[in-house]
Amino acid sequence: MGIVGKVAAAAAIVVCGSVFSLALAGSDDQSDAHADKAQLHKLIADYQRPASIPFPEDNPYSDAKSELGKMLFFDPRLSVSNLISCATCHNPSFAWEDAQPLGSGDKMGQLGRHTPTILNLAWSEVFFWDGRADSLEEQALGPIAAAAEMAQPLDELVDELNAIEGYKTAFEAAFPGEGISEDNIAMAIATFERTVVSNLSAFDRWVRGDGQAISASAQRGFVVFNKKARCANCHSGWNFTDDSFHDIGLASDDPGRSEVLGGDILKHAFKTPGLRNIVERAPYMHDGSLQTLSEVVDHYDNGFVERDSLSEEMQQLGLTGDEKTDLIAFLKTLSSNDDPIDLPVLPN
Amino acid sequence: MPVRHKNVLAGFGVVCVLGVAGISVALAAANHEVLEADKKFSAKTLEISVGDTVTFVNNDSIKHNITIKKMKFNSGLQEPGRDVEVMFDKNGKFKVRCGIHPKMKLKVVVN
Ligand SMILES: [Cu+2]
Numbered sequence: 001m002g003i004v005g006k007v008a009a010a011a012a013i014v015v016c017g018s019v020f021s022l023a024l025a026g027s028d029d030q031s032d033a034h035a036d037k038a039q040l041h042k043l044i045a046d047y048q049r050p051a052s053i054p055f056p057e058d059n060p061y062s063d064a065k066s067e068l069g070k071m072l073f074f075d076p077r078l079s080v081s082n083l084i085s086c087a088t089c090h091n092p093s094f095a096w097e098d099a100q101p102l103g104s105g106d107k108m109g110q111l112g113r114h115t116p117t118i119l120n121l122a123w124s125e126v127f128f129w130d131g132r133a134d135s136l137e138e139q140a141l142g143p144i145a146a147a148a149e150m151a152q153p154l155d156e157l158v159d160e161l162n163a164i165e166g167y168k169t170a171f172e173a174a175f176p177g178e179g180i181s182e183d184n185i186a187m188a189i190a191t192f193e194r195t196v197v198s199n200l201s202a203f204d205r206w207v208r209g210d211g212q213a214i215s216a217s218a219q220r221g222f223v224v225f226n227k228k229a230r231c232a233n234c235h236s237g238w239n240f241t242d243d244s245f246h247d248i249g250l251a252s253d254d255p256g257r258s259e260v261l262g263g264d265i266l267k268h269a270f271k272t273p274g275l276r277n278i279v280e281r282a283p284y285m286h287d288g289s290l291q292t293l294s295e296v297v298d299h300y301d302n303g304f305v306e307r308d309s310l311s312e313e314m315q316q317l318g319l320t321g322d323e324k325t326d327l328i329a330f331l332k333t334l335s336s337n338d339d340p341i342d343l344p345v346l347p348n
Numbered sequence: 349m350p351v352r353h354k355n356v357l358a359g360f361g362v363v364c365v366l367g368v369a370g371i372s373v374a375l376a377a378a379n380h381e382v383l384e385a386d387k388k389f390s391a392k393t394l395e396i397s398v399g400d401t402v403t404f405v406n407n408d409s410i411k412h413n414i415t416i417k418k419m420k421f422n423s424g425l426q427e428p429g430r431d432v433e434v435m436f437d438k439n440g441k442f443k444v445r446c447g448i449h450p451k452m453k454l455k456v457v458v459n
Contacts, residue, residue, distance in 0.1 A: 125451050
């Protein structure tokens with residue numbers, strides 16, 4: 001480390017020191033306080049935001065691809081009725097969800113699961129609640145063709161887009177010499193989706209050293225989240241997910257991940273969702289069964305169904321009223337005030 | 349599937365690492381060993397030849413799973429200490445994932 005590096009590191013430590021003064025106030029035992037402080041520093045280190053968005057080698061970022069992907073994402077002509085776009089369900093005004101317990105697709109038919117957000121999926125390993133798609137590229141064509149969602153035969157879609165001059169130009173810019181194909185539709189949409197990242201939240205500013213960025217209650221809630229309530233055992237890292245599957249004991253009988261893997265592994269287990277902008281994403285869970293964060297916290301405290309498949313991480317928590325309040329105050333600090341998204345002008 | 353003792357497995361780890369680093373002459377159908385520990389495979393990519401087998405050894409304290417979507421292969425639950433052996437009989441690139449911990453993945457390139 002050069003001298004500059006050393007100075008920077010020293011400064012960072014000083015800044016962090018002030019962040020935790022509040023969490024530690026009230027502890028009169030000096031050595032305990034030191035241990036607490038060290039532990040908190042360790043905890044917080046796990047929540048640093050990444051510096052850049054990862055794009056896969058076989059579908060690198062380009063402006064042209066992302067702009068095309070955005071057009072496709074917002075274009076209802078991708079559905080057989082020409083009425084439903086990806087954004088009908090993944091609506092940026094609701095943190096890229098639809099604010100309904102269960103999604104509604106073609107002919108207003110109800111879907112079996114709640115619409116998840118597409119925020120921060122560039123960092124996800126597998127997609128859908130049950131992880132059945134291995135990449136965003138693989139995922140993108142699913143809803144277009146799915147009878148219950150957009151019900152659009154893909155070969156016809158390629159013809160339809162080919163008949164729109166503006167799309168021909170946009171595909172040429174994004175995929176020179178390749179024309180319009182199912183693969184290119186998927187790659188463009190996936191590229192756009194990877195750019196959908198939640199902005200800095202109050203929590204991020206706190207992690208970066210602004211001790212005033214979140215309230216004392218939220219700071220206590222952060223500790224509850226990591227310790228007593230065990231939330232971070234599954235909702236880990238800056239995007240608050242371990243990208244794994246767990247049965248958290250919701251009453252739904254959806255087989256979840258077990259159906260994908262076959263056999264009895266991970267029955268009723270679903271992908272751990274990230275928790276960024278969670279306030280704006282109600283209602284919650286794969287079945288949309290919980291309406292508020294307060295219901296969510298009560299579920300984890302002692303409201304879950306006990307069954308063989310239940311995750312070992314799920315235990316009665318015995319949270320006090322104050323701890324619940326603090327936990328919710330903390331979850332609220334994960335919301336970013338993202339600028340409203342500019343809607344694309346679609347070619348006609 | 350035999351249940352092997354942990355210490356024995358540690359020994360295999362050394363062999364495995366050397367084996368991967370030092371691939372030179374591909375003899376008839378080789379076996380390659382990949383360890384699973386701390387929710388990670390011991391290699392990120394593995395280059396093998398058509399007909400080779402790979403033995404995935406769960407050296408971890410938790411259950412894992414071996415899923416290779418492209419080959420429609422799924423091991424079911426892999427208990428700690430257990431092996432899963434897979435033969436790669438086609439060339440291409442294969443993504444091997446633990447179906448329980450999807451971050452745990454490995455690319456197998458079959459030449
Ligand atoms: Cu695993």
